[in-house]
Amino acid sequence: MATVETATRLLTTSKAISEAIAQEMERDETVLVMGEDIGVYGGIFGATEGLLATFGPERVMDTPISETGFIGAAVGAALSGLRPIAELMFVDFFGVCMDQIYNHMAKIHYESGGELRVPVVITTAVGGGYSDGAQHSQTLWGLFAHLPGMKIVIPSTPYDAKGLMVSAIRDDNPVLYFFHKGIMGLGWMTPNPRATGPVPEEPYAVPIGKADVKREGRDATIVTVSLMVHRALDAAETLSGEGIEVEVLDLRSLVPLDREAIVESVKKTRRLVVVDEDYRSFGMSGEVITTVVEGAFDYLDAPPVRVAYPDVPIPYSRPLEQHCLPNADTIAAAVRGLVAG
Amino acid sequence: MPDTDTLLRMHREMVRIRLFEEAIQRAYFEGKTPAFDIAAGPVPGEMHLAAGQEPAAVGVAMHLRPSDAVTATHRPHHAALAHGMDMKKLAAEIFGKETGLCHGKGGHMHLFDKETNFGCSGIIAEGMPTAVGHALAFKRLGRDDIAVSFFGEGAANQGAFHEAINLAALWGLGVVFVCEDNAWAISVPKTASTAVANNSDRAAAYGIPGVLVADNDVVAVYEAAGEAVALARRGGGPSLIEVKTDRLLGHFEGDPQLYRTKEELETLKERDGIKRFERRLREQGLLSEQDAARVWDEAQAEVDEAIEFARSSPYPAPESALVGVFA
Numbered sequence: 280m281a282t283v284e285t286a287t288r289l290l291t292t293s294k295a296i297s298e299a300i301a302q303e304m305e306r307d308e309t310v311l312v313m314g315e316d317i318g319v320y321g322g323i324f325g326a327t328e329g330l331l332a333t334f335g336p337e338r339v340m341d342t343p344i345s346e347t348g349f350i351g352a353a354v355g356a357a358l359s360g361l362r363p364i365a366e367l368m369f370v371d372f373f374g375v376c377m378d379q380i381y382n383h384m385a386k387i388h389y390e391s392g393g394e395l396r397v398p399v400v401i402t403t404a405v406g407g408g409y410s411d412g413a414q415h416s417q418t419l420w421g422l423f424a425h426l427p428g429m430k431i432v433i434p435s436t437p438y439d440a441k442g443l444m445v446s447a448i449r450d451d452n453p454v455l456y457f458f459h460k461g462i463m464g465l466g467w468m469t470p471n472p473r474a475t476g477p478v479p480e481e482p483y484a485v486p487i488g489k490a491d492v493k494r495e496g497r498d499a500t501i502v503t504v505s506l507m508v509h510r511a512l513d514a515a516e517t518l519s520g521e522g523i524e525v526e527v528l529d530l531r532s533l534v535p536l537d538r539e540a541i542v543e544s545v546k547k548t549r550r551l552v553v554v555d556e557d558y559r560s561f562g563m564s565g566e567v568i569t570t571v572v573e574g575a576f577d578y579l580d581a582p583p584v585r586v587a588y589p590d591v592p593i594p595y596s597r598p599l600e601q602h603c604l605p606n607a608d609t610i611a612a613a614v615r616g617l618v619a620g
Numbered sequence: 621m622p623d624t625d626t627l628l629r630m631h632r633e634m635v636r637i638r639l640f641e642e643a644i645q646r647a648y649f650e651g652k653t654p655a656f657d658i659a660a661g662p663v664p665g666e667m668h669l670a671a672g673q674e675p676a677a678v679g680v681a682m683h684l685r686p687s688d689a690v691t692a693t694h695r696p697h698h699a700a701l702a703h704g705m706d707m708k709k710l711a712a713e714i715f716g717k718e719t720g721l722c723h724g725k726g727g728h729m730h731l732f733d734k735e736t737n738f739g740c741s742g743i744i745a746e747g748m749p750t751a752v753g754h755a756l757a758f759k760r761l762g763r764d765d766i767a768v769s770f771f772g773e774g775a776a777n778q779g780a781f782h783e784a785i786n787l788a789a790l791w792g793l794g795v796v797f798v799c800e801d802n803a804w805a806i807s808v809p810k811t812a813s814t815a816v817a818n819n820s821d822r823a824a825a826y827g828i829p830g831v832l833v834a835d836n837d838v839v840a841v842y843e844a845a846g847e848a849v850a851l852a853r854r855g856g857g858p859s860l861i862e863v864k865t866d867r868l869l870g871h872f873e874g875d876p877q878l879y880r881t882k883e884e885l886e887t888l889k890e891r892d893g894i895k896r897f898e899r900r901l902r903e904q905g906l907l908s909e910q911d912a913a914r915v916w917d918e919a920q921a922e923v924d925e926a927i928e929f930a931r932s933s934p935y936p937a938p939e940s941a942l943v944g945v946f947a
Contacts (some may be wrong), residue, residue: 342787348752354753392731
C-alpha cells in the first residue's frame with residue numbers, strides 16, 4: 280500500500296501533478312510544457328496551474344489548436360535535447376494527431392535501432408460520468424497500450440500522480456500520462472473525497488510498471504485503474520460489511536504491465552474481477568484476464584468476470600451514460616456473484 | 621554566384637547521389653525478375669528513388685552543418701547523402717544489415733542518423749512538425765543551428781504542412797521548409813491536387829518569405845537556400861522555398877507510370893539537372909572532360925565500396941527484432 284508516514288499535507292491530484300512538473304522544471308532546464316490553455320488558464324483540468332507565473336512563456340507555451348503541430352514539435356524537440364511535456368486536452372482528440380503519437384513518437388527509438396531517444400510526456404484528460412458526450416468522455420488507454428513504444432501511466436491518487444509524473448518526466452521513453460477528470464479534485468466536478476490525499480512536498484518517484492495494492496483482501500481481487508480504483512474501494516467497503524474481503528489492485532500503468540502483481544494477487548484470492556472504464560472488448564480487461572489464464576489458471580475457483588464500459592459510444596443523457604458506467608454497486612454485485620458462485 | 625570550389629563540390633555531390641541510387645536500383649531488381657515480387661531480392665520493400673531531384677537537396681545542404689537538423693520524406697536518399705550521412709551505413713540499412721544506420725530496423729523510408737541529426741518519415745507531411753521541434757530545441761538551448769524540412773508538393777495539401785509552418789512562423793523558429801515540387805503525387809499531377817500554381821505563394825498565409833526556384837538548377841537552389849538559411853540562423857524565422865524539380869523515375873521502383881507518356885519521360889531525361897549543370901561547368905571552362913570523368917569514376921568507386929560493404933555485412937540476429945522498443 281502506498282502509505283506515506285511523513286506526509287500530512289493534503290493536495291488534490293491536479294495540484295500534485297502541477298507540483299511535480301514545477302519541481303522537475305526547477306531541477307532540469309530542458310523540461311518544458313506545451314499545449315492548449317496550459318499557460319494563462321493553467322490547464323483546463325488544472326494540471327499546469329501556476330507554472331506560467333513561475334517559469335514564463337518560454338518554458339510554458341500556450342499553443343494554437345494544432346495538435347499535430349505541437350506534438351510533432353515535442354517529438355523533434357526531444358530528439359534535439361529537450362524533455363517536453365505536451366498536453367492533449369482530451370484523449371478523445373487523438374484523432375487529429377495520432378500519426379505523430381504512434382508513427383513518430385512511439386517508433387523512432389526502435390526504428391533508429393536504439394540510436395535515438397524520444398523523452399516526451401503526453402498528458403491527457405480522460406473519462407466521463409458528467410454528460411460530456413461521445414467525443415469528450417472516453418478513456419482509450421487500451422487503444423494506446425496496444426501500440427508498442429509508449430509507456431502508459433494512469434494514476435488514481437494524488438500521491439501516485441506526483442510520483443508517477445516525476446518518473447514520467449525522467450524517463451527516456453515516450454510516456455502517455457492519463458489523468459481522469461474525476462480524480463483531479465476540481466471544484467466544478469462532482470466532489471470526490473478520494474481526489475484529495477497526502478502528498479509529500481519533496482520530489483519523489485513512483486516507479487512506472489509497479490502495481491499497488493490499494494486494499495488487501497482474501498476473497499477476490501479487483502484489478503483496475505484510475506477513477507475505478509475509487510469505485511472499487513467504495514465497493515470493497517460495502518462488501519467488507521457483508522463479510523467479503525476484496526483486494527483492490529491498482530495497476531497504475533498498463534505499459535509496462537505488472538503481470539506478476541496480478542498473478543500473485545489472484546493466486547491468493549482465487550477470484551478475479553476486472554473493472555475498466557474503457558471499452559470492454561479488445562482492451563485492458565481482456566489482457567488482465569489473459570495474464571491470469573496464463574499465470575494462475577489452476578488457482579482460479581471461478582471464471583474471471585469483467586465490469587467494463589459496454590461496446591457503445593458514450594451517450595450524452597445522464598441515465599444513458601450512468602447505465603453504461605461501472606460504479607460501486609455494479610462492482611459489488613459482480614464480486615458477490617463471483618464469490619457466491 | 622557560388623565560387624568555383626562550391627560549384628565543383630555541388631557537382632560531385634550530385635554525381636555520387638545519382639550513382640548511389642543507380643546502384644541501389646540495380647540491387648533492387650536482383651531477384652525480382654522475371655516476375656516482380658516486392659519482397660524478393662537483397663533489397664525488399666518499397667523503393668523510392670530521387671533521381672532528378674538532386675539539385676534540390678544539394679543546393680540546400682551546402683549551407684548546412686552536421687548539427688543542423690534535416691527531416692525528409694519517403695524519398696530520402698538525396699537529402700541524407702547531401703547532409704553528410706555515411707554512405708556505407710545508408711547502403712547497409714537499405715540492405716537490412718546489422719551494420720546499417722539503424723541496424724536493419726528502419727529501412728529506406730525510416731532513416732535516423734544521430735551524427736547528422738537526420739530523420740525521415742514515410743508519412744506525407746508528418747516530418748514537418750518534427751523539424752519545428754528541432755528548431756524549438758535549438759532556440760531554447762541557445763544554439764544557432766537550424767532545421768530543414770524537405771517535403772513534396774503533395775504534402776502541401778496535408779494539415780501537417782499548415783500546422784508546422786504556422787507554428788514555426790508564430791514562434792519565430794529557424795526552419796527552412798523546402799518543397800520539392802516534382803509535379804507528381806504518385807499518379808496525381810499537381811494541377812489536379814493543388815489550388816495554387818506555386819506553393820511558395822502559400823508563405824504569405826504565414827507571413828514568412830516564400831521563394832520560387834522555377835528551374836531544377838542547383839545554383840538557383842543554392843542561392844535561394846543561402847538566404848533562407850542565413851535568415852533562420854540569425855533568428856529571423858522560417859522561410860518556404862519551392863523548387864520545381866523533376867522525378868525522372870516512377871513513384872517507386874516497379875511503377876509502370878501509365879500516367880506519364882514516353883515523350884514526357886524522354887523530355888525529363890533531356891533536362892536532367894546533373895547533365896545540364898555538368899555541361900554548363902564544361903562550357904564555362906570550370907570542369908575539363910578529364911576532371912568530369914574522374915568525378916564520376918571516384919564517385920562510382922565510393923558507391924561500389926558502400927554496396928560491397930552492405931552486401932558483405934551480416935544480417936542482424938533475428939531475435940534482435942524483439943528488443944529495443946524502450947530505451
